[in-house]
Amino acid sequence: MAYDYDKSIRPGKLPHIWCPGCGHGIVMKGLIRAMDTCGLDRKNTAIVSGIGCASRLPGYLDACTLHTAHGRAAAFATGVKMAKPEMTVICCGGDGDGTAIGGNHFIHACRRNIDMTYVIMNNFIYGMTGGQFSPCTPTGAKASTTPYGNPDPVFDISKLAIGAGATFVARTTAAHPREIDKLITMGIKHKGMAIIEVLDDCPTTYGRRNKFRSVVDMMKHLKANAVPAVAASKLTAEQLQGKFLTGILFQEERPEYCAQYAEVIKKAQA
Amino acid sequence: MSSARLEVIERNCKGCSICVEFCPKNVLEMDVFLVKVARPEDCIKCMQCELLCPDFAIKVHDA
Amino acid sequence: MAKKVALLQGNQACAAGAMYAGCTFFAGYPITPSTEVAEELSISLPTIGGKFIQMEDEIAAMAAVIGASLTGAKSITATSGPGVSLKQELIGYACIAEVPCVIINVMRGGPSTGMPTGPGQSDVMQAMWGTHGDHAAIALVPSSVQEIFTETVRAFNLAEKYRMPVQVLFDEIVGHMRERIVFPEPGELEIINRAAPTDPPETYKPYDATKGQVPPLASFGSGYKFHVTGLNKAADGFPTTKAEYVDAEERRQVNKVNDHAAAIESNEEYLTEDAEVLVWAYGSTARSARYAVNELRKEGIKAGLFRPITLWPFPAKRTAELAKQCKAIVVSEMNLGQMIHEVERAAKGNCTVVGEFRVDGEPINPGQIAAKVKEVM
Numbered sequence: 001m002a003y004d005y006d007k008s009i010r011p012g013k014l015p016h017i018w019c020p021g022c023g024h025g026i027v028m029k030g031l032i033r034a035m036d037t038c039g040l041d042r043k044n045t046a047i048v049s050g051i052g053c054a055s056r057l058p059g060y061l062d063a064c065t066l067h068t069a070h071g072r073a074a075a076f077a078t079g080v081k082m083a084k085p086e087m088t089v090i091c092c093g094g095d096g097d098g099t100a101i102g103g104n105h106f107i108h109a110c111r112r113n114i115d116m117t118y119v120i121m122n123n124f125i126y127g128m129t130g131g132q133f134s135p136c137t138p139t140g141a142k143a144s145t146t147p148y149g150n151p152d153p154v155f156d157i158s159k160l161a162i163g164a165g166a167t168f169v170a171r172t173t174a175a176h177p178r179e180i181d182k183l184i185t186m187g188i189k190h191k192g193m194a195i196i197e198v199l200d201d202c203p204t205t206y207g208r209r210n211k212f213r214s215v216v217d218m219m220k221h222l223k224a225n226a227v228p229a230v231a232a233s234k235l236t237a238e239q240l241q242g243k244f245l246t247g248i249l250f251q252e253e254r255p256e257y258c259a260q261y262a263e264v265i266k267k268a269q270a
Numbered sequence: 271m272s273s274a275r276l277e278v279i280e281r282n283c284k285g286c287s288i289c290v291e292f293c294p295k296n297v298l299e300m301d302v303f304l305v306k307v308a309r310p311e312d313c314i315k316c317m318q319c320e321l322l323c324p325d326f327a328i329k330v331h332d333a
Numbered sequence: 334m335a336k337k338v339a340l341l342q343g344n345q346a347c348a349a350g351a352m353y354a355g356c357t358f359f360a361g362y363p364i365t366p367s368t369e370v371a372e373e374l375s376i377s378l379p380t381i382g383g384k385f386i387q388m389e390d391e392i393a394a395m396a397a398v399i400g401a402s403l404t405g406a407k408s409i410t411a412t413s414g415p416g417v418s419l420k421q422e423l424i425g426y427a428c429i430a431e432v433p434c435v436i437i438n439v440m441r442g443g444p445s446t447g448m449p450t451g452p453g454q455s456d457v458m459q460a461m462w463g464t465h466g467d468h469a470a471i472a473l474v475p476s477s478v479q480e481i482f483t484e485t486v487r488a489f490n491l492a493e494k495y496r497m498p499v500q501v502l503f504d505e506i507v508g509h510m511r512e513r514i515v516f517p518e519p520g521e522l523e524i525i526n527r528a529a530p531t532d533p534p535e536t537y538k539p540y541d542a543t544k545g546q547v548p549p550l551a552s553f554g555s556g557y558k559f560h561v562t563g564l565n566k567a568a569d570g571f572p573t574t575k576a577e578y579v580d581a582e583e584r585r586q587v588n589k590v591n592d593h594a595a596a597i598e599s600n601e602e603y604l605t606e607d608a609e610v611l612v613w614a615y616g617s618t619a620r621s622a623r624y625a626v627n628e629l630r631k632e633g634i635k636a637g638l639f640r641p642i643t644l645w646p647f648p649a650k651r652t653a654e655l656a657k658q659c660k661a662i663v664v665s666e667m668n669l670g671q672m673i674h675e676v677e678r679a680a681k682g683n684c685t686v687v688g689e690f691r692v693d694g695e696p697i698n699p700g701q702i703a704a705k706v707k708e709v710m
């Protein structure tokens with residue numbers, strides 16, 4: 001019955017710093033369940049993040065945790081994984097962290113297909129700094145720096161990851177908790193770069209500016225507009241308007257980076 | 271089905287009311303900023319409250 | 334057995350020094366005039382099972398180096414001014430998180446793209462003050478190919494000993510110059526490895542000042558689970574804003590270097606015992622300065638040379654002593670006057686301090702320095 005999260009959380013670290021209703025907590029629980037399902041030895045698991053509310057996640061988990069600088073998680077994680085490929089490496093962070101300041105590292109980690117799992121919590125906003133727009137803020141939406149509505153077009157993180165070469169790309173939402181751990185589990189088991197985009201809520205800086213009456217409203221919105229990718233083919237473009245596809249969006253087998261480098265070592269030593 | 275015992279870890283609960291709203295059986299209620307188990311006998315142990323609570327504040331046990 | 338001798342370029346000697354020091358990880362991004370360091374290590378690292386990775390930019394390279402170092406690998410990156418500018422935020426990260434690593438800066442001219450193939454010495458203040466926030470810095474400035482080798486080894490030693498980033502700066506002239514180098518035998522140069530934690534994983538605290546000014550750093554994947562962050566933190570590594578912790582930690586991290594400045598310091602003095610005028614120069618400029626000193630001595634001018642090999646922490650004590658002994662100090666550097674400010678500060682008005690600078694992409698020649706010395710005498 002009740003899930004034992006406590007054994008994965010560092011003693012005395014709860015309650016966490018996130019606001020009431022912030023979806024990051026739901027994602028963290030999903031991540032814990034996935035790590036348990038995969039039977040990860042936390043001594044050999046590195047959890048690496050950047051800066052932002054989402055990036056505070058590693059501090060709560062009893063593992064080798066690395067809270068880096070804004071946007072740099074994937075690059076730090078690449079160093080960890082390259083130097084010690086036997087470690088399981090998980091990245092996590094926000095949409096701003098991963099696709100704005102960290103966009104370059106994000107796409108290149110995807111391109112290398114280095115074996116790690118990147119859980120990107122897309123709450124459509126820069127939460128930590130008080131709600132400025134991110135590359136994922138919907139066009140027209142209100143943020144503290146888009147008082148007249150956001151003029152910027154939006155990044156589709158999953159498409160970006162697929163385009164950049166990630167070999168496992170999936171999306172779900174904070175309102176689909178069981179899918180979170182299912183997809184992260186698959187990501188961890190996948191050999192190569194796995195991107196798990198979790199559409200998330202930030203009631204504090206996004207919700208209140210964008211006509212969501214409460215966090216429950218935001219969660220309902222996420223629940224109502226998720227369309228499983230497998231069902232999407234049966235729907236018309238019109239029916240898909242405003243919806244987001246969830247589930248596994250892309251999967252392929254391609255040589256993994258550390259394995260490729262092991263070949264380099266073989267050649268150098270021959 | 272055996273009944274459930276719902277445990278609220280008050281220290282962690284931030285009163286977001288997600289569990290209250292997503293409980294299919296209306297078991298939970300908000301008591302100002304804290305969740306209250308109002309009708310435990312109606313719980314069907316679907317786990318939604320526990321899964322969706324962002325704050326590790328509610329647990330569903332077998333009674 | 335005769336020692337191995339070779340004709341090497343400075344940048345190649347740097348790579349060889351890294352290998353000698355036990356480096357197993359390089360991450361970088363190509364930039365003139367440092368690229369040969371990367372090229373060499375791309376060949377040699379995999380031969381010992383080490384890792385070489387060319388990252389998407391210098392920020393990523395710095396990040397990867399810190400990440401790799403946290404697994405216990407002796408790690409290095411090499412770049413030039415524009416790249417060092419990009420790395421600055423993460424150099425600060427390595428300072429506050431106390432992660433050993435070595436950063437090579439083969440200096441060129443300019444701000445910005447400047448003169449990619451021309452020499453410069455204008456990143457020397459940046460080496461100390463480039464990253465934001467209070468922090469200590471160690472920077473070494475070799476002036477020959479042989480010394481690039483030994484100072485690269487020493488940079489690793491200092492990085493591991495003091496748990497921090499250490500920079501090695503040499504100008505393009507030394508980086509690209511070919512000289513004979515005698516390879517030290519294994520064991521001939523001291524190699525310092527990271528202190529292993531004395532506490533078991535259950536009680537280990539990565540910033541526990543009771544373990545000394547430099548608490549031991551465990552490695553990821555070695556049985557220890559701990560947290561690393563760029564936030565101000567308490568002994569256990571977790572963020573804190575408590576004034577007493579923040580203050581104590583910031584001071585410890587600066588004092589761990591300042592309290593050991595004498596041990597970190599390394600200088601060369603040439604004809605300083607009876608010097609009446611001192612040339613203060615480092616890197617390739619010091620080579621010209623030495624020549625100038627010889628010429629001046631032939632003319633009966635009692636000139637001497639002070640050449641810092643450790644630039645940061647600044648050799649304030651010895652500079653101050655020489656300022657009392659000499660009538661004048663000529664500080665010569667390939668910039669518009671950077672270290673001269675520190676020399677003036679140390680001299681405290683006890684002698685005249687003048688500069689002989691050059692930023693046109695040409696090396697400072699001995700004649701220039703000698704002329705300046707005569708001018709002040």
Ligand SMILES: Cc1ncc(C[n+]2csc(CCOP(=O)(O)OP(=O)(O)O)c2C)c(N)n1
Pocket residue numbers: 051052053054055070093094095096097098121123125126127128129134202
């Ligand atoms: C170099 C740098 N630039 C800017 C910041 C300020 N900053 C901190 S967090 C953040 C945005 C975080 O947004 P996101 O990654 O989407 O995560 P969230 O807080 O929404 O979970 C910004 C801009 C910083 N810490 N470092």
Ligand code: SF4
Pocket residue numbers: 017018019021022023024053054123127128201202203204205
């Ligand atoms: S500001 Fe937004 S993202 Fe940050 S903790 Fe609060 S709800 Fe979560």
Ligand code: SF4
Pocket residue numbers: 274276292293294295296297298312313314315316317318319320330
């Ligand atoms: S387990 Fe389901 S039915 Fe029971 S309280 Fe939770 S949400 Fe309601």
Ligand code: SF4
Pocket residue numbers: 021278282283284285286287288289290304305322323324325326327328
């Ligand atoms: S979801 Fe959790 S934090 Fe929110 S009200 Fe319910 S128990 Fe409290």
